Amino acid sequence: MxxxxxxxxxxxxxxxxxxxxxxxxxxxxxxDAIQDAGxxxxxxxxxxxxxxxxxxxxxxVGALIxxxxxxxxxxxxxxxxxxxxxxxxxxxxYLAVASGFVDVALVVGVEKFTDKVGAGVxxxxxxxxxxxxxxxxGMTPAAQAALLMKRYMHEYEVPADGFAGFAxxxxxxxAGNKNAMFRKAIKPEVYAKAEMVGDxxxxxxxxxxxxxxxxLVLTRRExxxxxxxxxxxxxxxxxxxxxxxxxxDRKDMLYFDTAQLSAGKAMKQVGLTLDGIDFFEYxxxxxxxxxxxxxxxxxxIKGKGWKLAVDGSIGLKGSIPCVIMGGMKxxxxxxxxxxxxxxxxxxxxxxxxAGANQxxxxxxxxxxxxxxxxxxxxxxxxxxxx
Amino acid sequence: MTTPQPSPxxxxxxxxxxxxxxxxxxxRFRLPAKEVARVxxxxxxxxxxKEKAVPGLDEDVITMSxxxxxxxxxxxxxxxxxxRAVWVGSESHPYAxxxxxxxxxxxxxxxxxxxxxxxxxxxxxxxEALVAAMGLVGSGMGHxxxxxxxxxxxxxxxxxxxxxxxxxxxxxxxxxAEESLATINASYSxxxxxxxxxxxxxxxxxxxxxxxxxxPAYFKHVSEAATHLMEASGTTAKDYKWxxxxxxxxxxxxxxxxxxxxxxxxxxxxxxxxIIGNTYAGAAMIGLTATLDIAQPGxxxxxxxFGSGAGSDAFDITVTDKAPxxxxxxxxxREYIARRTEIDYATYxxxxxxxxxx
Numbered sequence: 001m002x003x004x005x006x007x008x009x010x011x012x013x014x015x016x017x018x019x020x021x022x023x024x025x026x027x028x029x030x031x032d033a034i035q036d037a038g039x040x041x042x043x044x045x046x047x048x049x050x051x052x053x054x055x056x057x058x059x060x061v062g063a064l065i066x067x068x069x070x071x072x073x074x075x076x077x078x079x080x081x082x083x084x085x086x087x088x089x090x091x092x093x094y095l096a097v098a099s100g101f102v103d104v105a106l107v108v109g110v111e112k113f114t115d116k117v118g119a120g121v122x123x124x125x126x127x128x129x130x131x132x133x134x135x136x137x138g139m140t141p142a143a144q145a146a147l148l149m150k151r152y153m154h155e156y157e158v159p160a161d162g163f164a165g166f167a168x169x170x171x172x173x174x175a176g177n178k179n180a181m182f183r184k185a186i187k188p189e190v191y192a193k194a195e196m197v198g199d200x201x202x203x204x205x206x207x208x209x210x211x212x213x214x215x216l217v218l219t220r221r222e223x224x225x226x227x228x229x230x231x232x233x234x235x236x237x238x239x240x241x242x243x244x245x246x247x248x249d250r251k252d253m254l255y256f257d258t259a260q261l262s263a264g265k266a267m268k269q270v271g272l273t274l275d276g277i278d279f280f281e282y283x284x285x286x287x288x289x290x291x292x293x294x295x296x297x298x299x300x301i302k303g304k305g306w307k308l309a310v311d312g313s314i315g316l317k318g319s320i321p322c323v324i325m326g327g328m329k330x331x332x333x334x335x336x337x338x339x340x341x342x343x344x345x346x347x348x349x350x351x352x353x354a355g356a357n358q359x360x361x362x363x364x365x366x367x368x369x370x371x372x373x374x375x376x377x378x379x380x381x382x383x384x385x386x
Numbered sequence: 387m388t389t390p391q392p393s394p395x396x397x398x399x400x401x402x403x404x405x406x407x408x409x410x411x412x413x414r415f416r417l418p419a420k421e422v423a424r425v426x427x428x429x430x431x432x433x434x435x436k437e438k439a440v441p442g443l444d445e446d447v448i449t450m451s452x453x454x455x456x457x458x459x460x461x462x463x464x465x466x467x468x469x470r471a472v473w474v475g476s477e478s479h480p481y482a483x484x485x486x487x488x489x490x491x492x493x494x495x496x497x498x499x500x501x502x503x504x505x506x507x508x509x510x511x512x513x514e515a516l517v518a519a520m521g522l523v524g525s526g527m528g529h530x531x532x533x534x535x536x537x538x539x540x541x542x543x544x545x546x547x548x549x550x551x552x553x554x555x556x557x558x559x560x561x562x563a564e565e566s567l568a569t570i571n572a573s574y575s576x577x578x579x580x581x582x583x584x585x586x587x588x589x590x591x592x593x594x595x596x597x598x599x600x601x602p603a604y605f606k607h608v609s610e611a612a613t614h615l616m617e618a619s620g621t622t623a624k625d626y627k628w629x630x631x632x633x634x635x636x637x638x639x640x641x642x643x644x645x646x647x648x649x650x651x652x653x654x655x656x657x658x659x660x661i662i663g664n665t666y667a668g669a670a671m672i673g674l675t676a677t678l679d680i681a682q683p684g685x686x687x688x689x690x691x692f693g694s695g696a697g698s699d700a701f702d703i704t705v706t707d708k709a710p711x712x713x714x715x716x717x718x719x720r721e722y723i724a725r726r727t728e729i730d731y732a733t734y735x736x737x738x739x740x741x742x743x744x
Contacts, residue, residue, distance in 0.1 A: 016597065016601070018598055018601075018602045019602065114597075114598070117595050117596040117597065117598060118596050195432065
């Protein structure tokens with residue numbers, strides 16, 4: 001199969017953009033990505049967005065953004081898979097280009113959390129869980145994560161600050177990302193003193209909801225001139241998997257099946273094993289997710305994922321660098337855009353343009369976008385093309 | 387100091403004006419923030435202030451304004467019939483129609499040859515009355531004008547703002563600069579349409595935009611007003627002895643002070659929110675009375691209010707040698723604050739009329 005490559009990337013700063021609307025935010029990223037791609041014109045637009053119909057009172061976001069970006073007439077659709085919307089939109093763009101039916105695909109992730117304030121946002125987020133059996137009982141994503149974390153800490157005897165390393169690592173990496181919401185390293189005391197959200201999950205065990213937009217221009221390698229300005233990054237592996245929404249329907253709620261299945265399929269597609277992966281972008285909407293993803297993908301055995309954050313393994317100089325630009329925790333969690341930010345950051349890393357956060361000789365990056373507690377997992381393996 | 391930039395947006399009256407008398411009032415009752423937390427969250431840590439002032443059963447913005455006005459009159463030592471305006475700014479005027487100002491004017495003997503009106507702009511209702519008083523006196527329309535900022539703001543039960551919605555305020559008599567204990571060198575107002583906090587008619591409690599009340603509202607307007615006033619006046623933070631900022635909680639004024647180059651010492655005398663709460667339209671006004679209570683001749687003071695909706699009024703003030711003789715002529719702000727009776731949440735609910743009796 002011919003190579004699907006990332007010809008252009010763009011992203012906005014992640015933060016509280018009170019004064020920038022959904023369409024303007026998306027366009028800012030699109031503009032930069034298309035410029036980065038030398039002006040390539042897309043035939044299809046795939047938008048990753050999870051909550052605009054609720055938060056921004058705006059559905060039909062595909063057509064809206066295509067028109068606003070001056071791409072009137074092209075195919076445009078929104079892809080929704082809760083927090084994995086971005087990864088899922090990327091997969092649709094990849095499939096379109098790989099199939100040969102679409103030459104240039106534009107993938108945009110965008111979210112405007114600040115279009116609503118207060119309890120309405122929690123209510124909107126709760127729609128990503130099982131409405132009839134979880135949300136109606138008052139279950140929110142944070143409550144789900146807290147239950148997972150509590151069970152995990154009980155079964156594996158994790159100490160009270162056992163998860164601190166995830167926040168500390170994320171913030172240390174965020175310091176080197178000018179688009180991150182939080183750009184300062186934090187001290188362990190900050191985690192220890194953090195307010196509880198739902199015992200044992202504290203403020204630093206969950207990523208901040210934020211606004212942001214990120215975009216990618218995908219095409220086939222053969223369609224680009226042989227001398228191309230930016231180092232090319234190929235989407236070498238792509239796979240997606242789904243599971244129950246409700247935690248109580250899981251076989252083992254402390255094992256993210258979808259993380260294992262989708263990462264496994266993507267790696268098989270590339271012919272890659274775990275030690276071939278140079279960095280891993282997990283979906284740290286909650287620190288417990290990071291631990292469970294590390295375990296399911298295979299970087300740690302069950303019950304030991306949290307230790308990789310304690311011993312520095314996930315640091316930029318560690319054995320498996322993670323959240324290389326800050327992750328959800330420090331770069332921020334911009335909803336449906338998150339999965340696209342992962343791809344943009346991974347591409348930046350593989351192009352050798354990550355500055356202070358550059359990993360030497362990075363060739364393969366695994367990015368994994370989750371919806372809910374891995375009710376959806378979309379995994380991609382990005383590869384540097386020399 | 388740099389060369390002042392001539393600015394048509396600076397508010398300077400034709401005749402120099404100043405503060406001839408000032409006074410404040412704080413009710414005696416105190417509700418500790420940890421008592422609010424006890425009822426609503428069960429947590430003991432993290433309240434935004436220590437305690438707030440609560441008006442008693444027979445107190446309201448009218449009674450409180452009258453006492454503050456009397457204190458201002460005692461310091462000014464003027465004939466009340468020479469007041470050509472009595473203006474009260476508040477978010478909690480007892481009547482929607484029937485001005486607080488007429489009762490205050492009558493109580494202090496300023497009627498009938500006087501202007502009277504109620505002002506409204508969330509927490510800057512008092513300072514805008516002060517700006518207008520500058521204009522009335524500075525244009526020669528009147529010898530003296532009184533501007534009061536006073537509030538008994540309601541906090542919605544269980545809302546974050548319930549910890550801080552306090553009661554209190556200050557009264558100022560504006561007159562000619564040569565008679566003043568502090569001159570008002572200039573004022574500047576910065577206003578935009580920013581819906582951070584509001585209350586519709588017939589609603590008992592206000593609503594707010596949570597995090598939207600921070601950067602896009604309070605910080606933007608306070609910073610712009612302060613920066614513009616200082617640039618147009620050729621000053622920086624170092625040129626002031628004291629600064630008073632609107633204080634919805636302890637952190638906001640501390641943070642904006644730091645951003646503008648002021649030290650915590652400079653804002654300390656006027657930072658009352660930790661012990662009386664956010665007195666809304668009275669906040670910047672009473673922060674200034676507490677500062678004037680201890681200021682020395684020559685001290686320069688920057689005052690910046692903030693009203694949701696949104697806007698800020700900034701004032702550049704210099705204390706004169708007339709101040710020391712007048713400071714002790716009426717009860718000082720810290721003396722009112724020290725007069726303290728602690729109440730519990732149940733008593734507070736009764737006092738504030740939160741129990742539906744029908």
